[in-house]
Amino acid sequence: MNELRDAVNLLSYFVIPLILVGFPLYGLYKRVPVYESFVEGAREGFQVAVRIIPYLVAILFAIAMFRASGAMDFLTLILSPVLGLIGFPAEVLPMAIIRPLTGSGSAGIVVDMVNQYGEDSILVKMAAVMFGSTETTFYVIAVYFGAVNIKKTRHAVPAGLTADVAAMIFAVWTVRLLFG
Protein backbone atom coordinates (compact mmCIF):
# COMPACT_ATOMS: atom_id res chain seq x y z
CA MET A 1 0.00 0.00 0.00
CA ASN A 2 2.79 2.40 0.93
CA GLU A 3 4.72 1.81 -2.29
CA LEU A 4 1.61 2.45 -4.33
CA ARG A 5 0.97 5.64 -2.43
CA ASP A 6 4.52 6.87 -2.90
CA ALA A 7 4.33 6.13 -6.60
CA VAL A 8 1.06 8.01 -6.95
CA ASN A 9 2.43 10.89 -4.92
CA LEU A 10 5.56 11.05 -7.04
CA LEU A 11 3.55 10.92 -10.24
CA SER A 12 1.31 13.72 -9.06
CA TYR A 13 4.30 16.08 -9.11
CA PHE A 14 4.87 15.34 -12.78
CA VAL A 15 1.36 15.25 -14.20
CA ILE A 16 0.87 18.99 -14.68
CA PRO A 17 4.38 19.69 -16.02
CA LEU A 18 4.00 16.72 -18.37
CA ILE A 19 0.71 18.06 -19.68
CA LEU A 20 1.98 21.62 -20.01
CA VAL A 21 5.21 20.63 -21.74
CA GLY A 22 4.29 17.33 -23.34
CA PHE A 23 1.20 18.45 -25.24
CA PRO A 24 2.86 21.42 -26.99
CA LEU A 25 5.95 19.30 -27.68
CA TYR A 26 3.86 16.61 -29.33
CA GLY A 27 1.99 19.37 -31.14
CA LEU A 28 5.28 20.67 -32.56
CA TYR A 29 6.14 17.19 -33.72
CA LYS A 30 2.74 17.00 -35.45
CA ARG A 31 3.41 20.43 -37.04
CA VAL A 32 0.56 22.13 -35.22
CA PRO A 33 0.94 25.93 -34.86
CA VAL A 34 1.20 25.51 -31.10
CA TYR A 35 1.27 29.15 -30.04
CA GLU A 36 -1.73 30.04 -32.17
CA SER A 37 -3.66 27.00 -30.98
CA PHE A 38 -2.91 27.81 -27.37
CA VAL A 39 -4.14 31.38 -27.68
CA GLU A 40 -7.22 30.24 -29.55
CA GLY A 41 -8.11 27.83 -26.76
CA ALA A 42 -7.12 30.12 -23.89
CA ARG A 43 -9.44 32.83 -25.17
CA GLU A 44 -12.33 30.68 -23.96
CA GLY A 45 -11.11 30.89 -20.36
CA PHE A 46 -12.64 34.29 -19.83
CA GLN A 47 -16.01 33.44 -21.37
CA VAL A 48 -16.29 30.25 -19.37
CA ALA A 49 -15.49 32.04 -16.11
CA VAL A 50 -18.03 34.76 -16.81
CA ARG A 51 -20.65 32.19 -17.81
CA ILE A 52 -20.23 30.44 -14.45
CA ILE A 53 -20.82 33.58 -12.35
CA PRO A 54 -24.66 33.55 -12.19
CA TYR A 55 -24.74 29.86 -11.31
CA LEU A 56 -22.09 30.20 -8.64
CA VAL A 57 -23.68 33.30 -7.09
CA ALA A 58 -27.08 31.58 -7.01
CA ILE A 59 -25.73 28.54 -5.19
CA LEU A 60 -23.28 30.26 -2.86
CA PHE A 61 -25.54 33.00 -1.55
CA ALA A 62 -28.36 30.55 -0.80
CA ILE A 63 -26.00 28.27 1.09
CA ALA A 64 -24.43 31.19 2.96
CA MET A 65 -27.87 32.40 4.07
CA PHE A 66 -28.81 28.91 5.17
CA ARG A 67 -25.68 28.60 7.27
CA ALA A 68 -26.00 32.08 8.78
CA SER A 69 -29.64 31.51 9.78
CA GLY A 70 -28.87 28.74 12.23
CA ALA A 71 -31.04 26.30 10.30
CA MET A 72 -28.06 23.95 10.30
CA ASP A 73 -28.26 23.59 14.08
CA PHE A 74 -31.90 22.65 13.80
CA LEU A 75 -31.14 20.09 11.10
CA THR A 76 -28.45 18.59 13.31
CA LEU A 77 -30.87 18.50 16.21
CA ILE A 78 -33.59 16.58 14.39
CA LEU A 79 -31.31 14.29 12.39
CA SER A 80 -28.97 13.12 15.13
CA PRO A 81 -31.38 10.78 16.95
CA VAL A 82 -32.39 9.19 13.63
CA LEU A 83 -28.80 8.70 12.52
CA GLY A 84 -27.79 7.52 15.97
CA LEU A 85 -29.76 4.36 15.19
CA ILE A 86 -27.24 3.37 12.51
CA GLY A 87 -24.28 4.28 14.68
CA PHE A 88 -23.67 7.70 13.19
CA PRO A 89 -22.14 9.96 15.87
CA ALA A 90 -23.93 13.29 16.33
CA GLU A 91 -20.60 15.15 16.56
CA VAL A 92 -19.71 14.54 12.89
CA LEU A 93 -23.20 15.31 11.62
CA PRO A 94 -22.48 19.03 10.95
CA MET A 95 -19.57 17.92 8.78
CA ALA A 96 -21.76 15.50 6.84
CA ILE A 97 -24.36 18.20 6.22
CA ILE A 98 -21.97 20.99 5.28
CA ARG A 99 -19.54 18.99 3.14
CA PRO A 100 -21.70 18.93 -0.03
CA LEU A 101 -22.59 22.61 0.47
CA THR A 102 -19.30 24.43 1.01
CA GLY A 103 -15.65 23.48 0.78
CA SER A 104 -14.28 26.26 2.98
CA GLY A 105 -17.02 25.75 5.56
CA SER A 106 -16.28 22.06 5.89
CA ALA A 107 -12.53 22.73 6.15
CA GLY A 108 -13.40 25.10 8.99
CA ILE A 109 -15.29 22.30 10.70
CA VAL A 110 -12.25 20.00 10.50
CA VAL A 111 -10.18 22.74 12.17
CA ASP A 112 -12.81 23.23 14.88
CA MET A 113 -13.00 19.52 15.54
CA VAL A 114 -9.21 19.19 15.78
CA ASN A 115 -9.23 21.97 18.38
CA GLN A 116 -12.13 20.46 20.26
CA TYR A 117 -11.37 16.73 20.23
CA GLY A 118 -7.66 16.57 19.42
CA GLU A 119 -5.97 15.22 16.29
CA ASP A 120 -6.05 11.64 17.48
CA SER A 121 -9.75 11.40 18.16
CA ILE A 122 -11.83 9.02 16.12
CA LEU A 123 -14.35 11.79 15.44
CA VAL A 124 -11.70 13.93 13.75
CA LYS A 125 -10.66 10.92 11.67
CA MET A 126 -14.24 10.41 10.55
CA ALA A 127 -14.61 14.08 9.62
CA ALA A 128 -11.29 14.06 7.76
CA VAL A 129 -12.24 10.95 5.79
CA MET A 130 -15.55 12.60 4.90
CA PHE A 131 -13.69 15.68 3.76
CA GLY A 132 -11.13 13.75 1.75
CA SER A 133 -13.44 11.30 0.06
CA THR A 134 -16.17 13.63 -1.23
CA GLU A 135 -16.45 16.86 -3.16
CA THR A 136 -18.45 20.03 -2.69
CA THR A 137 -21.37 18.69 -4.73
CA PHE A 138 -23.24 21.96 -5.22
CA TYR A 139 -20.11 23.84 -6.25
CA VAL A 140 -19.28 21.19 -8.85
CA ILE A 141 -22.84 21.32 -10.18
CA ALA A 142 -22.74 25.12 -10.43
CA VAL A 143 -19.36 25.20 -12.19
CA TYR A 144 -19.75 22.26 -14.57
CA PHE A 145 -23.35 22.87 -15.58
CA GLY A 146 -22.91 26.63 -15.46
CA ALA A 147 -20.04 26.45 -17.95
CA VAL A 148 -22.42 25.09 -20.59
CA ASN A 149 -25.55 26.93 -19.43
CA ILE A 150 -27.43 23.84 -18.30
CA LYS A 151 -30.32 24.90 -16.10
CA LYS A 152 -32.34 21.70 -15.93
CA THR A 153 -30.11 19.36 -13.99
CA ARG A 154 -32.47 16.33 -14.03
CA HIS A 155 -31.21 13.54 -11.75
CA ALA A 156 -27.77 15.08 -11.12
CA VAL A 157 -28.63 16.47 -7.67
CA PRO A 158 -30.38 13.36 -6.28
CA ALA A 159 -27.61 11.10 -7.60
CA GLY A 160 -24.86 13.34 -6.22
CA LEU A 161 -26.53 13.61 -2.83
CA THR A 162 -27.17 9.87 -2.67
CA ALA A 163 -23.47 9.29 -3.25
CA ASP A 164 -22.66 11.89 -0.57
CA VAL A 165 -24.91 10.26 2.00
CA ALA A 166 -23.36 6.89 1.18
CA ALA A 167 -19.85 8.37 1.50
CA MET A 168 -20.63 9.82 4.93
CA ILE A 169 -21.90 6.47 6.20
CA PHE A 170 -18.99 4.58 4.64
CA ALA A 171 -16.59 7.06 6.23
CA VAL A 172 -17.98 6.35 9.70
CA TRP A 173 -17.89 2.61 9.13
CA THR A 174 -14.40 2.36 7.68
CA VAL A 175 -12.92 4.55 10.41
CA ARG A 176 -14.71 2.48 13.08
CA LEU A 177 -13.45 -0.70 11.44
CA LEU A 178 -9.83 0.46 11.20
CA PHE A 179 -9.44 2.55 14.34
CA GLY A 180 -12.46 1.78 16.53
Add this chain to the structure above:
Amino acid sequence: MLNYIWAGLIVSSFVFALGHDIRDIAGDRYRNGRPLPVELSFPEGHDPAARRVPVEIRIEPGEYASFYGTGQRPAASYAGYLLQTREGVQLRFGAGAKLPEPLATIAKASRSRDEELQGRLLGLTPPERVQGTGLATAMTAVVFEPVRFVKMSAIAAAALDFAKTGAEIALGLIGVLALFLGVLKIAEHAGIIYALVKLVRPILRPLFPEIPPDHPALGMIALNLAANVFGLGNAATPFGIKAMEELQKLNPREDTATNPMVMLLAVNTASVQLVPPVLLLALLGLQINRLIFPIIITTVLSLVVAIAAVKLFGRLPGVRASDPNRNPPPPAAAPTA
Protein backbone atom coordinates in the same frame (compact mmCIF):
# COMPACT_ATOMS: atom_id res chain seq x y z
CA MET B 1 -34.99 19.16 -7.92
CA LEU B 2 -32.42 21.95 -7.79
CA ASN B 3 -35.30 24.45 -7.95
CA TYR B 4 -36.78 23.03 -4.77
CA ILE B 5 -33.48 22.69 -2.92
CA TRP B 6 -32.51 26.23 -3.82
CA ALA B 7 -35.84 27.73 -2.82
CA GLY B 8 -35.83 25.53 0.27
CA LEU B 9 -32.46 26.90 1.37
CA ILE B 10 -33.55 30.50 0.97
CA VAL B 11 -37.02 30.16 2.48
CA SER B 12 -35.90 28.04 5.40
CA SER B 13 -33.07 30.43 6.22
CA PHE B 14 -35.59 33.28 6.38
CA VAL B 15 -37.95 31.26 8.55
CA PHE B 16 -35.21 30.15 10.93
CA ALA B 17 -33.72 33.62 11.20
CA LEU B 18 -37.15 35.07 11.96
CA GLY B 19 -37.85 32.36 14.54
CA HIS B 20 -34.51 32.96 16.22
CA ASP B 21 -35.01 36.71 16.36
CA ILE B 22 -38.55 36.43 17.71
CA ARG B 23 -37.28 34.10 20.43
CA ASP B 24 -34.59 36.66 21.26
CA ILE B 25 -37.14 39.43 21.55
CA ALA B 26 -39.59 37.31 23.54
CA GLY B 27 -36.86 36.28 25.98
CA ASP B 28 -35.27 39.75 25.98
CA ARG B 29 -31.93 38.06 25.47
CA TYR B 30 -29.95 41.27 25.09
CA ARG B 31 -31.69 43.19 27.92
CA ASN B 32 -32.11 46.12 25.54
CA GLY B 33 -32.16 49.48 27.29
CA ARG B 34 -31.42 48.11 30.75
CA PRO B 35 -28.22 49.14 32.56
CA LEU B 36 -25.53 46.57 33.37
CA PRO B 37 -23.60 47.50 36.55
CA VAL B 38 -19.84 47.81 36.00
CA GLU B 39 -16.90 48.92 38.07
CA LEU B 40 -14.42 51.24 36.39
CA SER B 41 -10.93 51.97 37.58
CA PHE B 42 -8.79 54.73 36.20
CA PRO B 43 -5.11 53.78 35.97
CA GLU B 44 -4.23 57.30 34.81
CA GLY B 45 -6.76 59.12 36.97
CA HIS B 46 -9.96 60.71 35.77
CA ASP B 47 -9.87 64.06 33.99
CA PRO B 48 -13.49 65.24 33.45
CA ALA B 49 -12.33 67.56 30.64
CA ALA B 50 -10.40 64.97 28.62
CA ARG B 51 -12.10 63.52 25.57
CA ARG B 52 -10.58 60.09 25.97
CA VAL B 53 -9.86 58.49 29.34
CA PRO B 54 -8.41 54.97 29.59
CA VAL B 55 -10.23 52.71 32.05
CA GLU B 56 -10.25 49.17 33.28
CA ILE B 57 -13.68 47.61 33.26
CA ARG B 58 -14.72 44.99 35.80
CA ILE B 59 -17.97 43.08 35.63
CA GLU B 60 -18.98 41.06 38.67
CA PRO B 61 -19.51 37.48 37.35
CA GLY B 62 -22.51 36.68 39.58
CA GLU B 63 -24.21 39.89 38.62
CA TYR B 64 -23.49 39.25 34.94
CA ALA B 65 -24.95 35.76 35.11
CA SER B 66 -28.17 36.88 36.74
CA PHE B 67 -28.48 39.97 34.55
CA TYR B 68 -28.31 38.07 31.27
CA GLY B 69 -29.51 34.73 32.60
CA THR B 70 -26.44 32.97 31.21
CA GLY B 71 -23.82 30.55 32.43
CA GLN B 72 -21.01 32.43 30.68
CA ARG B 73 -18.53 34.36 32.78
CA PRO B 74 -16.79 37.60 31.88
CA ALA B 75 -13.01 37.91 32.16
CA ALA B 76 -11.50 39.43 35.32
CA SER B 77 -11.19 42.82 33.68
CA TYR B 78 -11.30 44.46 30.26
CA ALA B 79 -9.23 47.32 28.91
CA GLY B 80 -11.29 50.13 27.47
CA TYR B 81 -11.75 53.86 27.47
CA LEU B 82 -14.29 56.56 28.14
CA LEU B 83 -15.28 58.86 25.32
CA GLN B 84 -16.45 62.08 26.96
CA THR B 85 -18.40 64.42 24.72
CA ARG B 86 -21.04 67.07 25.27
CA GLU B 87 -23.72 64.47 24.51
CA GLY B 88 -22.64 62.28 27.38
CA VAL B 89 -20.09 59.70 28.35
CA GLN B 90 -19.59 56.61 26.26
CA LEU B 91 -17.83 53.50 27.51
CA ARG B 92 -15.91 51.53 24.91
CA PHE B 93 -14.36 48.10 25.36
CA GLY B 94 -11.01 47.70 23.60
CA ALA B 95 -11.16 46.04 20.19
CA GLY B 96 -10.50 42.31 20.27
CA ALA B 97 -11.63 41.87 23.87
CA LYS B 98 -12.71 38.28 24.51
CA LEU B 99 -16.31 38.97 25.48
CA PRO B 100 -18.76 36.39 26.83
CA GLU B 101 -22.12 35.89 25.16
CA PRO B 102 -24.38 37.80 24.74
CA LEU B 103 -21.94 40.75 24.92
CA ALA B 104 -20.00 39.34 21.97
CA THR B 105 -23.14 39.41 19.83
CA ILE B 106 -24.00 42.90 21.03
CA ALA B 107 -20.49 44.05 20.09
CA LYS B 108 -20.88 42.64 16.60
CA ALA B 109 -24.35 44.06 16.11
CA SER B 110 -23.75 47.54 17.52
CA ARG B 111 -21.94 48.58 14.34
CA SER B 112 -19.24 50.56 16.08
CA ARG B 113 -16.03 50.96 14.22
CA ASP B 114 -13.27 48.41 14.87
CA GLU B 115 -15.76 46.09 16.55
CA GLU B 116 -15.41 47.89 19.87
CA LEU B 117 -18.28 47.14 22.20
CA GLN B 118 -19.77 50.49 23.15
CA GLY B 119 -22.43 51.70 25.52
CA ARG B 120 -23.74 54.84 27.20
CA LEU B 121 -22.69 55.41 30.80
CA LEU B 122 -25.48 56.18 33.25
CA GLY B 123 -24.09 58.82 35.58
CA LEU B 124 -20.48 58.80 36.60
CA THR B 125 -19.79 59.81 40.17
CA PRO B 126 -16.33 61.31 40.43
CA PRO B 127 -14.02 58.41 41.21
CA GLU B 128 -12.65 58.12 44.71
CA ARG B 129 -9.13 57.11 45.41
CA VAL B 130 -8.80 53.78 47.17
CA GLN B 131 -6.51 54.18 50.12
CA GLY B 132 -3.05 52.75 49.60
CA THR B 133 -3.40 51.52 45.98
CA GLY B 134 -3.56 54.95 44.41
CA LEU B 135 -6.17 53.65 41.96
CA ALA B 136 -9.31 55.60 41.36
CA THR B 137 -12.43 53.47 40.99
CA ALA B 138 -16.09 54.21 40.38
CA MET B 139 -19.25 52.13 40.35
CA THR B 140 -21.54 52.91 37.48
CA ALA B 141 -23.78 51.23 34.95
CA VAL B 142 -23.73 50.98 31.19
CA VAL B 143 -26.55 50.74 28.66
CA PHE B 144 -25.60 49.11 25.38
CA GLU B 145 -27.05 49.87 21.99
CA PRO B 146 -30.30 47.96 21.58
CA VAL B 147 -29.80 44.77 19.58
CA ARG B 148 -32.64 43.41 17.48
CA PHE B 149 -32.97 40.99 14.58
CA VAL B 150 -29.44 39.66 14.82
CA LYS B 151 -30.05 36.69 12.53
CA MET B 152 -32.03 38.72 10.04
CA SER B 153 -29.10 41.05 9.48
CA ALA B 154 -26.75 38.06 9.56
CA ILE B 155 -28.48 36.31 6.64
CA ALA B 156 -28.60 39.54 4.67
CA ALA B 157 -24.90 40.13 5.27
CA ALA B 158 -24.07 36.52 4.39
CA ALA B 159 -26.03 36.73 1.13
CA LEU B 160 -24.29 39.93 0.01
CA ASP B 161 -20.92 38.65 1.11
CA PHE B 162 -21.16 35.36 -0.75
CA ALA B 163 -22.62 36.89 -3.87
CA LYS B 164 -19.33 38.76 -4.04
CA THR B 165 -17.39 35.59 -3.24
CA GLY B 166 -19.16 33.74 -6.04
CA ALA B 167 -18.09 36.27 -8.62
CA GLU B 168 -14.57 36.36 -7.20
CA ILE B 169 -14.22 32.58 -7.36
CA ALA B 170 -15.44 32.52 -10.95
CA LEU B 171 -13.17 35.34 -12.05
CA GLY B 172 -10.28 33.80 -10.12
CA LEU B 173 -10.62 30.76 -12.35
CA ILE B 174 -9.94 32.75 -15.54
CA GLY B 175 -6.18 32.29 -15.56
CA VAL B 176 -6.12 28.58 -14.82
CA LEU B 177 -8.99 27.97 -17.23
CA ALA B 178 -7.18 29.87 -19.97
CA LEU B 179 -3.96 27.95 -19.36
CA PHE B 180 -5.49 24.50 -19.52
CA LEU B 181 -8.03 25.27 -22.24
CA GLY B 182 -5.12 26.59 -24.31
CA VAL B 183 -3.08 23.45 -23.84
CA LEU B 184 -6.15 21.33 -24.56
CA LYS B 185 -6.62 23.10 -27.87
CA ILE B 186 -3.10 22.10 -28.83
CA ALA B 187 -3.89 18.54 -27.77
CA GLU B 188 -7.01 18.61 -29.92
CA HIS B 189 -5.17 19.91 -32.98
CA ALA B 190 -2.32 17.46 -32.49
CA GLY B 191 -4.71 14.50 -32.27
CA ILE B 192 -3.78 13.60 -28.70
CA ILE B 193 -7.41 13.60 -27.61
CA TYR B 194 -8.33 11.10 -30.34
CA ALA B 195 -5.49 8.83 -29.31
CA LEU B 196 -6.71 9.06 -25.75
CA VAL B 197 -10.27 8.26 -26.78
CA LYS B 198 -9.08 4.97 -28.34
CA LEU B 199 -7.20 4.16 -25.16
CA VAL B 200 -9.99 4.74 -22.64
CA ARG B 201 -12.93 3.67 -24.77
CA PRO B 202 -13.18 0.15 -23.32
CA ILE B 203 -13.30 1.48 -19.75
CA LEU B 204 -15.52 4.50 -20.22
CA ARG B 205 -17.99 3.22 -22.83
CA PRO B 206 -20.14 1.31 -20.28
CA LEU B 207 -20.48 4.46 -18.16
CA PHE B 208 -21.23 6.73 -21.10
CA PRO B 209 -23.03 4.53 -23.65
CA GLU B 210 -24.71 7.55 -25.28
CA ILE B 211 -21.42 9.09 -26.47
CA PRO B 212 -20.46 8.02 -30.03
CA PRO B 213 -17.37 5.76 -29.87
CA ASP B 214 -14.96 8.17 -31.54
CA HIS B 215 -16.14 11.39 -29.93
CA PRO B 216 -13.47 13.60 -28.30
CA ALA B 217 -15.72 13.97 -25.21
CA LEU B 218 -14.44 10.60 -24.01
CA GLY B 219 -10.85 11.86 -24.15
CA MET B 220 -11.70 14.99 -22.17
CA ILE B 221 -13.54 12.90 -19.60
CA ALA B 222 -10.48 10.67 -19.28
CA LEU B 223 -8.25 13.69 -18.66
CA ASN B 224 -10.71 15.03 -16.10
CA LEU B 225 -10.80 11.72 -14.24
CA ALA B 226 -7.02 11.38 -14.34
CA ALA B 227 -6.58 14.87 -12.88
CA ASN B 228 -9.04 13.96 -10.13
CA VAL B 229 -7.22 10.77 -9.29
CA PHE B 230 -3.98 12.68 -8.84
CA GLY B 231 -5.67 15.25 -6.64
CA LEU B 232 -5.11 18.05 -9.17
CA GLY B 233 -8.26 20.07 -8.64
CA ASN B 234 -6.84 22.97 -10.65
CA ALA B 235 -6.49 20.90 -13.77
CA ALA B 236 -9.57 18.74 -13.20
CA THR B 237 -11.96 21.69 -13.42
CA PRO B 238 -10.88 22.95 -16.88
CA PHE B 239 -10.81 19.38 -18.22
CA GLY B 240 -14.26 18.72 -16.78
CA ILE B 241 -15.60 21.95 -18.27
CA LYS B 242 -14.11 21.07 -21.64
CA ALA B 243 -15.70 17.62 -21.41
CA MET B 244 -19.04 19.28 -20.64
CA GLU B 245 -18.62 21.50 -23.70
CA GLU B 246 -17.99 18.45 -25.86
CA LEU B 247 -21.06 16.74 -24.39
CA GLN B 248 -23.09 19.89 -24.99
CA LYS B 249 -22.30 19.58 -28.71
CA LEU B 250 -24.17 16.24 -28.65
CA ASN B 251 -27.10 17.71 -26.74
CA PRO B 252 -30.25 18.47 -28.76
CA ARG B 253 -31.73 20.60 -25.92
CA GLU B 254 -29.19 23.08 -24.74
CA ASP B 255 -30.67 23.91 -21.33
CA THR B 256 -31.21 20.32 -20.16
CA ALA B 257 -28.57 17.91 -18.91
CA THR B 258 -28.09 14.69 -20.90
CA ASN B 259 -27.40 11.33 -19.27
CA PRO B 260 -23.63 11.44 -19.93
CA MET B 261 -23.50 14.93 -18.40
CA VAL B 262 -25.18 13.72 -15.24
CA MET B 263 -22.80 10.75 -15.12
CA LEU B 264 -19.74 12.99 -15.53
CA LEU B 265 -21.01 15.21 -12.76
CA ALA B 266 -21.70 12.33 -10.40
CA VAL B 267 -18.26 10.84 -11.01
CA ASN B 268 -16.76 14.24 -10.21
CA THR B 269 -18.78 14.86 -7.06
CA ALA B 270 -17.88 11.41 -5.80
CA SER B 271 -14.27 12.56 -6.39
CA VAL B 272 -12.07 9.54 -6.78
CA GLN B 273 -8.69 10.70 -5.57
CA LEU B 274 -5.70 8.65 -4.59
CA VAL B 275 -3.81 11.74 -3.47
CA PRO B 276 -5.66 13.42 -0.60
CA PRO B 277 -6.48 17.12 -1.00
CA VAL B 278 -3.66 19.47 -0.09
CA LEU B 279 -5.99 21.29 2.27
CA LEU B 280 -6.47 18.21 4.41
CA LEU B 281 -2.73 17.71 4.56
CA ALA B 282 -2.35 21.28 5.75
CA LEU B 283 -5.01 20.81 8.42
CA LEU B 284 -3.99 17.47 9.83
CA GLY B 285 -0.29 17.16 9.02
CA LEU B 286 1.17 13.68 9.19
CA GLN B 287 -2.05 12.22 10.64
CA ILE B 288 -3.14 12.02 7.05
CA ASN B 289 -0.86 9.04 6.37
CA ARG B 290 -3.04 6.79 8.46
CA LEU B 291 -6.20 8.13 6.85
CA ILE B 292 -5.30 7.55 3.22
CA PHE B 293 -6.47 3.97 3.25
CA PRO B 294 -9.95 4.71 4.69
CA ILE B 295 -10.25 7.69 2.34
CA ILE B 296 -9.57 5.52 -0.70
CA ILE B 297 -12.00 2.81 0.45
CA THR B 298 -14.72 5.39 1.11
CA THR B 299 -14.21 7.27 -2.11
CA VAL B 300 -14.26 4.11 -4.25
CA LEU B 301 -17.39 2.81 -2.51
CA SER B 302 -19.13 6.14 -2.91
CA LEU B 303 -18.13 6.21 -6.59
CA VAL B 304 -19.88 2.88 -7.06
CA VAL B 305 -22.96 4.28 -5.32
CA ALA B 306 -22.80 7.42 -7.49
CA ILE B 307 -22.69 5.42 -10.73
CA ALA B 308 -25.46 3.12 -9.57
CA ALA B 309 -27.57 6.09 -8.48
CA VAL B 310 -27.19 7.81 -11.86
CA LYS B 311 -28.15 4.64 -13.71
CA LEU B 312 -31.08 3.86 -11.40
CA PHE B 313 -32.49 7.38 -11.19
CA GLY B 314 -32.10 7.57 -14.96
CA ARG B 315 -34.76 4.88 -15.26
CA LEU B 316 -37.40 6.76 -13.29
CA PRO B 317 -40.25 7.71 -15.62
CA GLY B 318 -39.97 11.46 -14.96
CA VAL B 319 -36.22 11.49 -15.54
CA ARG B 320 -36.57 9.38 -18.68
CA ALA B 321 -39.18 11.70 -20.07
CA SER B 322 -36.88 14.70 -19.64
CA ASP B 323 -33.95 13.03 -21.46
CA PRO B 324 -33.06 15.41 -24.30
CA ASN B 325 -32.07 12.48 -26.52
CA ARG B 326 -35.36 10.65 -26.06
CA ASN B 327 -37.41 13.76 -26.27
CA PRO B 328 -35.76 16.13 -28.75
CA PRO B 329 -37.07 19.68 -28.97
CA PRO B 330 -39.99 20.34 -31.31
CA PRO B 331 -38.86 21.02 -34.88
CA ALA B 332 -39.87 24.69 -34.63
CA ALA B 333 -37.27 25.27 -31.92
CA ALA B 334 -34.57 23.25 -33.66
CA PRO B 335 -32.16 25.19 -35.85
CA THR B 336 -32.90 24.53 -39.50
CA ALA B 337 -30.04 23.39 -41.64
